[in-house]
Amino acid sequence: MSRAVNTASQTDRTYSRLLKRETQKKLWAYVFILPQTIMFMAFVAYPIVMSYVYSMYEWNGIGPRENFVGLKYYGELMSDHIFWNAYKNSFLFMLTTVVTQLPAALLLALVLNSPKLRLKVLYRTTYFLPVVTSSAVVAAVMRYIFGQRNGVFNEALMMLNLIEKPVPWLSSMDYALFTIALISSWKWLGIKLVYFLAGLQSIPNEVYEAAMIDGANRRQTLWYITIPLIMPVGAVILMLSVVDGLHAFDLVKVMTDGGPGIATQTVDLYIYTTAFAGIPSIGYASAAGIFFGLSIFAVSLLLGWIVKTANAKGGK
Amino acid sequence: MKKKRLALASLLAASMLLPACSSGSGEEPVNNAGKEEAVKTTKLTMWIRTWDNLPYFQEAVDSFNKANPDINVEIVSFNPDQYNPAMQAAVNGGELPDLFQPFDQMNMYQLKENNLIQPLPVDEAFTKQFDEGTWWEGVTSIDGQPYGFPDSSFKDPRIILYYNKKLMKDAGLDPEAPPKTWNELYAQAKTIQEHTEGKSFGLAQPMKADWFNNVLSQLLATSVSYDNTFVLNGERFFFNFKDGSLFDKDALVESNAFIKRFIDDELMLPDYLLMDPPTAAAQFGEGNAAFTMTGYWFLRTFLNDYPDLDFGVAALPAKSNPVVAGTWGGSPNPFYLSSKTENKEAVKKLLDHFTKEYYPLLVKNQQNLSPIASVNNDANLNISPQFKDYIKLVNDTVRLQPSPLVRNSAEAQVMTDIRSQPIKESLGKMIQQYMSSDSYDLAKAFDQYGKMTQEQFEAALNKVEGSSKDNWKFANWNISEDYSMKKYEELK
Numbered sequence: 001m002s003r004a005v006n007t008a009s010q011t012d013r014t015y016s017r018l019l020k021r022e023t024q025k026k027l028w029a030y031v032f033i034l035p036q037t038i039m040f041m042a043f044v045a046y047p048i049v050m051s052y053v054y055s056m057y058e059w060n061g062i063g064p065r066e067n068f069v070g071l072k073y074y075g076e077l078m079s080d081h082i083f084w085n086a087y088k089n090s091f092l093f094m095l096t097t098v099v100t101q102l103p104a105a106l107l108l109a110l111v112l113n114s115p116k117l118r119l120k121v122l123y124r125t126t127y128f129l130p131v132v133t134s135s136a137v138v139a140a141v142m143r144y145i146f147g148q149r150n151g152v153f154n155e156a157l158m159m160l161n162l163i164e165k166p167v168p169w170l171s172s173m174d175y176a177l178f179t180i181a182l183i184s185s186w187k188w189l190g191i192k193l194v195y196f197l198a199g200l201q202s203i204p205n206e207v208y209e210a211a212m213i214d215g216a217n218r219r220q221t222l223w224y225i226t227i228p229l230i231m232p233v234g235a236v237i238l239m240l241s242v243v244d245g246l247h248a249f250d251l252v253k254v255m256t257d258g259g260p261g262i263a264t265q266t267v268d269l270y271i272y273t274t275a276f277a278g279i280p281s282i283g284y285a286s287a288a289g290i291f292f293g294l295s296i297f298a299v300s301l302l303l304g305w306i307v308k309t310a311n312a313k314g315g316k
Numbered sequence: 317m318k319k320k321r322l323a324l325a326s327l328l329a330a331s332m333l334l335p336a337c338s339s340g341s342g343e344e345p346v347n348n349a350g351k352e353e354a355v356k357t358t359k360l361t362m363w364i365r366t367w368d369n370l371p372y373f374q375e376a377v378d379s380f381n382k383a384n385p386d387i388n389v390e391i392v393s394f395n396p397d398q399y400n401p402a403m404q405a406a407v408n409g410g411e412l413p414d415l416f417q418p419f420d421q422m423n424m425y426q427l428k429e430n431n432l433i434q435p436l437p438v439d440e441a442f443t444k445q446f447d448e449g450t451w452w453e454g455v456t457s458i459d460g461q462p463y464g465f466p467d468s469s470f471k472d473p474r475i476i477l478y479y480n481k482k483l484m485k486d487a488g489l490d491p492e493a494p495p496k497t498w499n500e501l502y503a504q505a506k507t508i509q510e511h512t513e514g515k516s517f518g519l520a521q522p523m524k525a526d527w528f529n530n531v532l533s534q535l536l537a538t539s540v541s542y543d544n545t546f547v548l549n550g551e552r553f554f555f556n557f558k559d560g561s562l563f564d565k566d567a568l569v570e571s572n573a574f575i576k577r578f579i580d581d582e583l584m585l586p587d588y589l590l591m592d593p594p595t596a597a598a599q600f601g602e603g604n605a606a607f608t609m610t611g612y613w614f615l616r617t618f619l620n621d622y623p624d625l626d627f628g629v630a631a632l633p634a635k636s637n638p639v640v641a642g643t644w645g646g647s648p649n650p651f652y653l654s655s656k657t658e659n660k661e662a663v664k665k666l667l668d669h670f671t672k673e674y675y676p677l678l679v680k681n682q683q684n685l686s687p688i689a690s691v692n693n694d695a696n697l698n699i700s701p702q703f704k705d706y707i708k709l710v711n712d713t714v715r716l717q718p719s720p721l722v723r724n725s726a727e728a729q730v731m732t733d734i735r736s737q738p739i740k741e742s743l744g745k746m747i748q749q750y751m752s753s754d755s756y757d758l759a760k761a762f763d764q765y766g767k768m769t770q771e772q773f774e775a776a777l778n779k780v781e782g783s784s785k786d787n788w789k790f791a792n793w794n795i796s797e798d799y800s801m802k803k804y805e806e807l808k
Binding site for chain 1 (some may be wrong): 397400401404407408420421422524525585586588589590736737740741745746748749751752753756
């Protein structure tokens with residue numbers, strides 16, 4: 001009897017010790033995530049919540065917020081043709097970058113993933129260089145390359161007899177936005193290339209070996225093995241590219257500052273101008289930011305669904 | 317032991333969250349030349365947004381610090397784009413520097429009402445040294461009390477014409493007879509471009525910056541008609557003080573049509589819409605264009621950075637009347653004194669030092685004019701013929717305009733209110749679209765802009781207690797004459 005009691009009490013002690021250890025473990029976990037949580041609350045959650053508050057005040061960023069205007073700025077935004085122009089430009093910019101960048105990145109990744117290719121590291125580094133180069137530097141250099149006078153791009157086209165006289169690629173209301181979008185595609189191509197390479201390298205070699213034994217040629221291998229298996233990764237890359245493409249700011253700011261006129265003004269630049277040029281209108285800029293943020297959220301949800309579907313298909 | 321470790325980890329985590337913030341007490345101990353004991357030193361901080369004048373302030377501050385070991389003045393300079401947000405944060409955080417320049421969110425009256433600034437510790441003998449118009453209500457003084465130390469003269473023509481004498485001479489033109497009218501500028505630009513077979517263009521204009529397009533077209537518009545003209549004060553004020561009307565588009569449209577003629581006839585250096593003022597100045601400096609209409613501040617750039625450039629300066633060409641650069645008095649970017657600054661004697665010493673050291677440096681380096689006439693006229697300052705021409709040009713074209721603030725300080729809030737309205741589309745952007753397209757209707761766009769600003773003006777007048785449109789009407793105003801204090805008296 002006493003033996004049984006002793007055993008029970010020993011089990012209790014062991015359990016209690018384990019519980020204590022478990023609790024301490026959890027406590028340590030909380031201690032370690034505390035800084036990150038506080039940072040997140042201070043620099044992510046708080047600004048997001050406050051931007052909702054700001055959007056309901058006429059406020060220049062200084063002093064107390066006294067002039068409550070409710071949803072007035074949202075109403076004004078709906079009839080602001082400059083905002084809608086920026087909105088349209090942001091989506092056009094995103095579409096151009098996604099349509100040009102993703103196929104190019106995939107093609108390059110396929111080539112660079114080839115086991116027969118020599119100097120792979122050199123090529124990968126070369127394609128990645130623009131990613132690590134400052135946007136301001138890229139923009140400044142591109143302004144000269146695509147310049148109307150003595151611009152390398154125009155000179156090359158003229159030498160090839162493709163154009164008769166220089167084209168104002170960055171000064172024309174018709175071409176400027178697409179030119180910057182193409183430059184942006186080139187600049188960020190390297191990072192998408194790395195993502196695709198990672199995706200390609202995660203496909204097991206056995207699958208290719210089995211296909212070879214079954215007599216599949218290169219085209220069939222690409223179409224029936226590589227593409228379906230890379231779809232889940234591709235969907236994530238698509239989502240990242242869309243969100244990145246909708247936040248065009250640095251290249252536009254340095255190259256054209258939204259001009260000529262408002263031809264290259266994107267929503268990010270519109271918000272910046274409203275919030276910081278002249279006397280700031282923080283409320284109006286916040287309303288524009290929230291509306292655009294919600295739009296991106298909706299697009300992300302749609303793409304999330306695509307990712308889920310692609311994953312389901314890729315898993316089959 | 318474990319508890320200790322946990323406490324240590326918490327402390328570590330907390331310390332990571334604390335930014336390395338430290339606040340200067342205003343007085344801090346420093347070692348005095350080899351002595352062991354520390355001496356109390358007054359520290360003054362100046363925040364500067366005007367990069368152009370920065371080197372001369374720095375030189376003057378260095379000599380001041382050397383001559384006054386018990387005072388340490390520190391300059392913090394900002395990119396103009398960063399200045400407003402920095403001031404915004406400083407006001408919100410209650411950490412204003414001792415001396416600071418204006419920022420967009422608050423006018424001088426608001427700064428005073430919020431007890432953020434105090435009068436300058438100077439006497440009448442000090443203020444009397446300055447040109448008439450320097451102590452200007454709402455800019456550098458309030459109710460006759462000086463509040464803002466002038467960073468330079470208010471006499472600012474903003475944009476002037478630069479011409480390349482060598483290119484003119486080579487093309488058979490008289491290099492001492494720069495174009496005075498729009499037609500002359502066009503004809504001379506064409507002659508030079510044809511003579512150089514397109515190697516040098518007729519005109520180089522920066523059109524990337526909104527504000528630049530606004531200012532240039534406003535200045536040129538003054539030469540279309542003195543009856544429908546504008547006073548320059550930021551982007552959104554285009555005022556006819558005779559009848560209190562806010563905006564007239566016709567003269568502006570005409571002045572832009574004049575510029576577009578150069579584009580249409582390919583006399584304009586390409587990439588004008590991508591060029592900001594420094595880039596266009598560099599093109600002119602390299603001899604790629606015969607003429608450029610750009611900021612007066614590039615005069616020093618051309619003198620220092622392009623020693624081989626044979627150039628001259630002149631007033632902007634006119635359509636019929638000479639161009640007038642209307643201005644208010646005061647100073648472009650005066651320094652206000654924080655209400656928290658206690659050691660006024662140190663500030664007084666510093667301002668005295670600036671009048672004796674900083675202003676001559678400004679003129680000697682051909683950067684800008686001093687607000688004290690005797691400094692500008694000092695024959696001992698070895699200045700270039702171009703800068704001498706510039707001083708004459710300033711005297712010929714810059715004219716003081718009436719200020720509603722002299723009648724009623726409440727009008728300052730009207731101005732702030734108008735400027736705080738969200739900008740839907742700036743005039744500069746409209747001008748860019750006009751320059752890059754053949755189908756853009758500039759007159760229609762300006763019309764809409766005019767209606768919008770008129771509505772904002774009326775709304776601000778209704779909103780601000782004590783303001784009145786009558787304060788904005790000056791029946792005896794003539795833009796080509798200085799509007800002195802006597803003129804205000806005449807209206808009474």
